[in-house]
Amino acid sequence: MRKKVSAFILLFAFWLLLTFSVEPGFFVVGMLLSVLVVVLLAGRHPRREWLLNPLRWLWLLIYMPYFFYYCIKANLDVAYRVVHPDMPIRPGIVKVPTTLKTNLAKTFLANSITLTPGTLTVDIVGSDLYVHCINIHTDDPEEQTREIVGRFEGLLKRIFE
Numbered sequence: 343m344r345k346k347v348s349a350f351i352l353l354f355a356f357w358l359l360l361t362f363s364v365e366p367g368f369f370v371v372g373m374l375l376s377v378l379v380v381v382l383l384a385g386r387h388p389r390r391e392w393l394l395n396p397l398r399w400l401w402l403l404i405y406m407p408y409f410f411y412y413c414i415k416a417n418l419d420v421a422y423r424v425v426h427p428d429m430p431i432r433p434g435i436v437k438v439p440t441t442l443k444t445n446l447a448k449t450f451l452a453n454s455i456t457l458t459p460g461t462l463t464v465d466i467v468g469s470d471l472y473v474h475c476i477n478i479h480t481d482d483p484e485e486q487t488r489e490i491v492g493r494f495e496g497l498l499k500r501i502f503e
Contacts, residue, residue, distance in 0.1 A: 348394055350380045401500040412493060413458050420459040420476065434478045435464060438471050438487045440495060447502035454494050461490065 357372035358364070423431055442448050452463035452471060460476040473490055480486060 345394070346380050346384055349384075350376050352394065353379055398501050401497060405494075405497045405501060408497060409454055409457075409494070416459045416461070423460075423477065431476050432478045433474065433476055435472055435474050436478060436483075436486050436490070438473055438483075438491045440469055440471055440491050442469075442495060442499060442503065444502055447498050450502065451491065451494055451498055454498075455490060 353376040354372055357376060361368045361372065423429060440448060440451060442451060448466055448469075448471075452466055455461050455471070455473055456463045462474040463471055464474055465472045471491065475490070478486070479489065
């Protein structure tokens with residue numbers, strides 16, 4: 343019961359932050375939706391306790407600007423390659439291993455890679471990700487792993503595992 347109340351408070355607080363309004367209509371709708379979500383999804387997630395861990399939320403808040411930094415950096419890199427007269431690209435698919443264990447963490451990593459311009463996660467097989475890159479800088483597998491996966495993996499491990 344205590345977890346349900348905590349989940350309701352968390353959902354309702356998130357609703358208030360999203361709507362940024364305490365008008366009676368928004369307030370009632372937010373309460374009803376929060377109750378509905380708690381009732382329908384209570385006990386459905388096998389590891390729901392991590393959602394209520396404030397340290398994981400803090401790491402997620404740290405991850406967001408970190409991700410946006412690399413996203414903007416990649417945007418500038420792709421723009422440079424597009425406007426450069428020689429179009430300096432060396433496309434290819436690379437296999438990079440990850441140490442993440444949960445499917446949710448791997449999916450979040452794959453989506454982070456895909457949302458970064460110039461890279462696209464093609465497949466996940468076990469603990470390996472197959473990533474298409476617009477420009478492969480090196481043939482060294484450790485360097486490729488550090489460049490593609492290493493920048494996100496440590497923070498994602500703190501959030502999801």
